[in-house]
Amino acid sequence: MGKYQLIYFNVRGRGEAIRTLLKDNGIDYEEINCGNNWQKEWKPQMQFGQTPALRDNDFLLVQSNAILRHLARKHGLYGDTEEEAALIDMINDGVEDLRSKYVNLIYRNYENGKDEYIADLPNQLQPFEKLLSSNGADRSGCCVGTKRSFADYNLSDLLDVHVVLAPKCLEDFPTLKAYYQQYLARPGILEYRETEAFKQRPINGNGKQ
Ligand SMILES: N[C@@H](CCC(=O)N[C@@H](CSC(=S)NCCc1ccccc1)C(=O)NCC(=O)O)C(=O)O
Numbered sequence: 001m002g003k004y005q006l007i008y009f010n011v012r013g014r015g016e017a018i019r020t021l022l023k024d025n026g027i028d029y030e031e032i033n034c035g036n037n038w039q040k041e042w043k044p045q046m047q048f049g050q051t052p053a054l055r056d057n058d059f060l061l062v063q064s065n066a067i068l069r070h071l072a073r074k075h076g077l078y079g080d081t082e083e084e085a086a087l088i089d090m091i092n093d094g095v096e097d098l099r100s101k102y103v104n105l106i107y108r109n110y111e112n113g114k115d116e117y118i119a120d121l122p123n124q125l126q127p128f129e130k131l132l133s134s135n136g137a138d139r140s141g142c143c144v145g146t147k148r149s150f151a152d153y154n155l156s157d158l159l160d161v162h163v164v165l166a167p168k169c170l171e172d173f174p175t176l177k178a179y180y181q182q183y184l185a186r187p188g189i190l191e192y193r194e195t196e197a198f199k200q201r202p203i204n205g206n207g208k209q
Contacts, residue, residue: 004029005055007042012161012203014064014099015052017154021068024153024188025075031197065096065154072150079145087144091131092151095158098124102161110208118166122173125162128155129173138178141186156183164209 004022008015010033022029034042034051043049046062053060054067061067072078072088079085101124105117132143142148143155159180162169170177183189192198203209 008052141182
């Protein structure tokens with residue numbers, strides 16, 4: 001099997017959960033920055049005219065959550081039972097709901113919407129706190145069961161960008177805070193976050209965070 005190619009802009013955005021899954025699991029991949037000639041060269045190749053995309057040999061896949069699930073199926077990151085897989089899907093869909101709200105704030109309503117968004121953030125984080133508390137995720141670092149899943153990389157990245165937006169947003173959520181600190185302490189994540197590639201990469205495409 002050839003090396004995976006992750007085709008995305010040089011931002012964290014919807015690509016970072018994929019990058020951290022690959023890095024933390026020692027899965028080799030090539031990063032392709034499609035920003036240089038997006039409209040003419042890359043956009044027409046994409047099934048929905050969007051990125052991120054994962055090239056897996058001759059197989060090209062778009063939609064960030066489909067990419068996460070594809071890698072999870074191939075690399076044992078989708079739980080041990082059908083019920084665990086369903087719960088992982090449920091949490092990942094919850095992550096997608098909040099990520100969509102975050103993306104809309106960042107790109108469409110930052111100046112006027114930031115204060116209201118941050119004020120409502122506890123209501124958005126509470127369901128994750130309750131779900132992860134019921135699973136002892138503060139100790140295991142796993143949102144479902146006792147094995148990390150693709151939803152852990154997506155949720156951890158979501159918490160990461162929200163801690164930048166609202167540094168104290170986890171102070172009232174001890175499980176989420178411990179779970180996020182567990183993520184940051186993972187050797188693969190620590191090593192990756194020390195790279196220049198990570199440090200120089202903006203969170204979003206418009207410079208807002
Ligand atoms: N559902 C898709 C969404 C992919 C997506 O939005 N990709 C963006 C890049 S990732 C991202 S979060 N972009 C934010 C752009 C945005 C601007 C304004 C409002 C909402 C989003 C993209 O390809 N833009 C270029 C283009 O469409 O020509 C996925 O999860 O991969």
